[in-house]
Amino acid sequence: MLVEVKNLVKRYKDVLAVDNVSLSIEEGEILGLLGPNGAGKTTTINAMIGLTRPDSGEILIFGKNFNNHELEIKRDLGVVPQDIAIFEDLTAYENLCYFGKLYGLKGSLLKERVEEALEFTGLLDRKKQYPKKFSNGMKRRLNIACALVHHPKLIIMDEPTVGIDPQSRNHIIQSIKKLNEMGSTIIYISHYMEEIEEICTRIVIMDQGRVIAKGTKEELKALMTSDERVVVELSSANYTLVDNIKKLSGVKDAYINGTELTVISQKNSKNLNGIIAQVSENSEIISLNVEQPSLETVFLTLTGRSLRD
Amino acid sequence: MNVLQIAYYTVLRNIRDWKLFLLLIGAPLVFYLIIANVTTNVNQGINLEKFKLAYFDADGGPTAQQFEGFLQTKEILTAFDIQKVDSLDNGKQMVKDGKIEALIYLKNDFSQSLKQGEKTNIEIFSNKSISATRLLVEGFINTVNTSSAIKKIAGDINVTEVSSGIQQIAISSTGKTFNDADKSAFIGLLEMLSYGALLGCLSVINSMKKNTLLRFNISPINDLAYVSGQFLGNYLTLCPSSGLFIAFTYFIWGSSMQGNILNIILTFLLLTGIITALGMIVGYLTKKTGLGAIISVCLNALLSGAAFVWMMGTAHGFLKWFVFLSPQYYVYVIVADTIFEGFTSRIQVSLISLAMAVTALTAVTLFLGRRKAV
Ligand SMILES: Nc1ncnc2c1ncn2[C@@H]1O[C@H](COP(=O)(O)OP(=O)(O)O)[C@@H](O)[C@H]1O
Ligand SMILES: [Mg+2]
Numbered sequence: 001m002l003v004e005v006k007n008l009v010k011r012y013k014d015v016l017a018v019d020n021v022s023l024s025i026e027e028g029e030i031l032g033l034l035g036p037n038g039a040g041k042t043t044t045i046n047a048m049i050g051l052t053r054p055d056s057g058e059i060l061i062f063g064k065n066f067n068n069h070e071l072e073i074k075r076d077l078g079v080v081p082q083d084i085a086i087f088e089d090l091t092a093y094e095n096l097c098y099f100g101k102l103y104g105l106k107g108s109l110l111k112e113r114v115e116e117a118l119e120f121t122g123l124l125d126r127k128k129q130y131p132k133k134f135s136n137g138m139k140r141r142l143n144i145a146c147a148l149v150h151h152p153k154l155i156i157m158d159e160p161t162v163g164i165d166p167q168s169r170n171h172i173i174q175s176i177k178k179l180n181e182m183g184s185t186i187i188y189i190s191h192y193m194e195e196i197e198e199i200c201t202r203i204v205i206m207d208q209g210r211v212i213a214k215g216t217k218e219e220l221k222a223l224m225t226s227d228e229r230v231v232v233e234l235s236s237a238n239y240t241l242v243d244n245i246k247k248l249s250g251v252k253d254a255y256i257n258g259t260e261l262t263v264i265s266q267k268n269s270k271n272l273n274g275i276i277a278q279v280s281e282n283s284e285i286i287s288l289n290v291e292q293p294s295l296e297t298v299f300l301t302l303t304g305r306s307l308r309d
Numbered sequence: 310m311n312v313l314q315i316a317y318y319t320v321l322r323n324i325r326d327w328k329l330f331l332l333l334i335g336a337p338l339v340f341y342l343i344i345a346n347v348t349t350n351v352n353q354g355i356n357l358e359k360f361k362l363a364y365f366d367a368d369g370g371p372t373a374q375q376f377e378g379f380l381q382t383k384e385i386l387t388a389f390d391i392q393k394v395d396s397l398d399n400g401k402q403m404v405k406d407g408k409i410e411a412l413i414y415l416k417n418d419f420s421q422s423l424k425q426g427e428k429t430n431i432e433i434f435s436n437k438s439i440s441a442t443r444l445l446v447e448g449f450i451n452t453v454n455t456s457s458a459i460k461k462i463a464g465d466i467n468v469t470e471v472s473s474g475i476q477q478i479a480i481s482s483t484g485k486t487f488n489d490a491d492k493s494a495f496i497g498l499l500e501m502l503s504y505g506a507l508l509g510c511l512s513v514i515n516s517m518k519k520n521t522l523l524r525f526n527i528s529p530i531n532d533l534a535y536v537s538g539q540f541l542g543n544y545l546t547l548c549p550s551s552g553l554f555i556a557f558t559y560f561i562w563g564s565s566m567q568g569n570i571l572n573i574i575l576t577f578l579l580l581t582g583i584i585t586a587l588g589m590i591v592g593y594l595t596k597k598t599g600l601g602a603i604i605s606v607c608l609n610a611l612l613s614g615a616a617f618v619w620m621m622g623t624a625h626g627f628l629k630w631f632v633f634l635s636p637q638y639y640v641y642v643i644v645a646d647t648i649f650e651g652f653t654s655r656i657q658v659s660l661i662s663l664a665m666a667v668t669a670l671t672a673v674t675l676f677l678g679r680r681k682a683v
Contacts, residue, residue, distance in 0.1 A: 049527050050527070051523065074527060079523075079524075079527050084520060085520035085523050085524050087322065087519075087521055089322050089325040090321065090325075094318075094321070098314075099524055101311070102311070102524070102525065102528035102529070102530050103528060103529060104529070146524065
């Protein structure tokens with residue numbers, strides 16, 4: 001167990017920012033921490049990296065306690081803060097050198113690591129430039145590079161892709177996968193469920209300071225109500241069609257709304273062929289959509305609210 | 310090792326903030342050049358109209374004659390147009406009519422009193438208190454003071470007011486000292502140097518506001534190392550301005566220092582530390598750029614101002630007490646005493662005061678910095 005958080009509580013005056021959160025991370029994982037703004041994600045990791053003192057709870061990182069082993073823990077920790085934390089008046093190269101030196105790197109090793117981090121984040125040809133002139137995406141990438149120079153065992157990334165262009169986002173997502181393949185354990189915080197779904201091996205969903213669900217992607221989806229939903233847009237529709245479809249195996253309900261037919265079946269009823277056969281007898285299929293449960297629907301189901309509110 | 314690294318990057322960032330840096334280095338440099346130029350002009354009497362002066366010697370004794378002789382030397386005559394008058398009333402009338410700028414009056418027991426070791430006065434009458442007039446008369450008196458003729462005067466050089474039309478000039482007390490122009494220039498320079506407090510203040514506030522502070526908090530460095538590095542960095546950034554000041558002081562008064570330049574260097578190194586610490590403390594306490602800047606400037610104006618009114622001999626009440634908290638006051642005392650062969654003990658006491666201030670303020674800075682950094 002690389003990280004273990006037990007019954008963490010943090011209160012800001014009358015806001016219970018983190019309410020009895022427990023989670024754990026195994027070596028080699030990418031753990032996704034998903035939740036809407038204000039869910040308490042940042043507060044949770046701030047407590048883990050020693051930036052805020054929790055009101056109660058226990059945190060073990062690398063099996064060690066922060067009180068007695070602060071420097072040892074810090075040495076192997078890489079953090080990508082939610083707000084971009086780079087010096088605009090130092091070049092990309094100088095930024096990385098400065099932060100690398102804080103971890104005791106020097107000489108040729110420092111140089112090597114800095115070049116590597118720049119290469120990794122695709123900033124090598126910009127190393128002499130000041131971040132003032134960078135796009136937001138490039139700043140975000142430099143922000144990530146700063147956390148990588150000292151080759152940390154555990155990398156914590158707090159919303160590293162907020163407010164950037166799709167290309168930079170893609171670059172970042174790919175590099176996180178690569179980092180993980182190279183052996184880093186990663187905690188990835190986001191309120192974009194697509195990202196979390198794409199890269200994380202395990203997911204913790206937080207809302208209003210509490211962990212409301214955790215598990216692998218599949219486990220979480222299994223939490224869903226066991227319904228599958230098929231929506232078919234037709235050239236024309238009639239009500240006998242609805243009756244016929246209701247007779248198909250596994251179908252719980254079917255209704256028509258204009259030219260749009262919705263069929264609700266039990267999970268894994270494998271009746272899509274039957275539905276298509278019925279529908280195409282009488283009219284033409286314009287579009288067909290099978291809705292699988294996503295983390296969005298998981299969240300919706302668990303909280304009754306959408307993630308993006 | 311970390312301290313030096315942090316200091317290095319602090320200096321780098323301070324210098325890259327080129328507007329502030331220019332203000333800290335460029336402004337004093339320009340100011341120094343102007344002052345140096347003016348001071349040289351005054352000394353050589355170039356571009357100045359000759360100063361019309363009369364004297365009445367009611368004494369006629371040996372010292373008075375020596376003094377008269379002194380008035381006729383080439384150096385004096387290049388800057389002064391000197392005439393002798395035959396009565397005090399005539400002289401005063403000439404001052405009133407504006408024919409001369411000032412009248413110097415040697416009383417009839419002038420030489421005699423000196424000989425007997427009693428106090429005596431040289432009296433000066435003038436209509437004007439504008440600085441040029443005062444300066445030249447005062448500079449003149451100072452020159453006279455340094456000459457052997459007057460050196461034995463035990464008493465003050467007083468200014469006596471006789472007629473209501475004639476304004477009295479206050480002339481400084483005990484012989485050798487800066488003249489007013491030099492005092493103003495000196496305090497101006499000191500004040501400019503003290504504005505360096507802005508650097509520490511802004512630098513600290515800047516780094517407290519920056520997200521980058523988080524990176525220091527999560528990295529395996531000691532917070533004392535972080536704050537010390539910042540202090541050292543800000544200190545080093547201010548050193549060029551202090552260097553300029555030392556160079557200036559040496560250029561203008563170096564010949565009178567008798568090799569005591571080390572005193573001056575030490576003084577400015579200490580002052581730089583005080584300024585750095587004061588700025589950083591204000592930064593830590595205010596945490597706001599605008600407020601921090603205003604307080605730094607006001608604090609500096611107050612401390613320099615206290616030193617200035619003390620120098621001019623016009624400090625009263627609160628300020629008279631306050632001056633002992635003013636580092637600029639101690640710097641002035643050290644520089645003045647070094648140049649004009651003042652008391653060594655007073656130089657030492659002042660140096661110790663400055664050293665104590667640096668120690669205390671640095672300790673407070675590190676303490677506050679450690680608390681605010683986390
Ligand atoms: N320093 C703070 N002071 C007061 N309230 C805070 C502070 N930091 C966070 N909070 C509150 O705690 C809650 C959780 O915030 P945060 O952990 O930043 O959420 P997330 O990162 O999931 O968006 C929010 O309601 C926020 O307003
Ligand atoms: Mg957050």
